[in-house]
Amino acid sequence: MDEFNDAVTVLDEGECWEHLGSHQLGRLVTHVGEVLDVFPVNYVVDGASLVFRTAEGSKLLELTVNDHVLFEVDDWNDERAWSVVARGHAHRLDALTEIEAADRLPLRPWIPTVKFTYVRVVPTELTGRAFARGEEPDRDSVQPG
Template sequence: MNTPANVAELSEEECWERLTANSLGRLATAVAGDTDIFPVNYYADGKTLLIRTAPGTKLLELTIHHDVAFEIDGYTDDEAWSVIVKGVAAQLESQTEIDEADRQPLVPWIPTLKYRYVRITPLSISGRHFRRDAEPERY
């Protein structure tokens, strides 16, 4: 049973600290009752998340249904954490926005051309921190 001693809620500031310190997460979309989860690299500026993508399923789903969920996590031998962002995704359209996005430290992890930027504006951010201990006795 989890107790306050081994599970703690992260503050919004602590969630942003983890988001800005990392660059790989999972983006969840749902269209017509079908849910997809995509691994993506991203850039967090402390207010929004920015991803790069190419034309395909991910971009199509983001343009059909803008509500998304985004998750990152991490762990060591002694602790683990998870941050979830629920928000609205929008493809950057103006050249000013695209030029600004080009200046961010966001490059594809694999050698592919990805010229489409999508910004996720959070509606809610939550996180948990877990102390990893041995499983308690069952009986």
Template sequence: MTESTPSMQRPDPAVEAASMFPHEDGQPVLALTEEQCWQLLERVRHARLGTRIGDRIDIIPVNIAARGGRIWFRTAPGTKLLELTASPDVVVQADGVLSDQAWSVQVRGTARELTTSAEIEEAEALEFESWVPTIKQHYVVVEPTETTGRHFLFGAEPVHPTYPTD
């Protein structure tokens, strides 16, 4: 593991407590660069998919693979696939929480089912691991239009200056 690729594990406290990403002037919230967002996404297997059909918004857990600036997942026929076909604009959110820090990344984009054998072979090479032992024969890729993320350092909330302290 290189310094530019953060670990998902908390550093050994006996060695040194460290943030996954440096924060300027001790600020507890850091806006992540797009590169940092993808470093994190490429290390996770689980995320949430947000879809919208009319006034209905769904948030669905998915097993993902993020590589080369795109996100893939598999699905079975059903609501998720129907929603993506009717309205391909989606958001994918993944998070990581440690004892002293956390991060959250959102990818907005357009989802489409893979249809060519070359696309499906590329997706199958990513070796998805499913939560549920069901057959998922449909592969979907999300082509990003916007990638944002935040990294958080945990700590006590500061005393509000207008509140009495005693």
């Protein structure tokens, strides 16, 4: 029996999008120079992309300097867990038609702040895994390696 293969399942692209569409809170990872930052953002899936709103500040500045991002969403319960990572590019929506379309999305700030700027994350790579949760196997009966 291979405990790892029984406990971990690689998700296909469709399953990754299903999981992303079932949630509203993720983590955006930016990278500028030697600095990595992680920002929690509420988002919606829009086609084959993710859209969130933000205010002027470090998140938006960092995306202007380097648009390469990671976006991660996960969830768990007593029996299962999953994690999806989207690698791609983020860009501010500037065209009036893009902003008007984004205004129609079911996306509202979770905190009482005004956020005028929409950002779209377009994944170039989408990966995910699902996990069966349970007790750790007896380590004495497993050979490392």
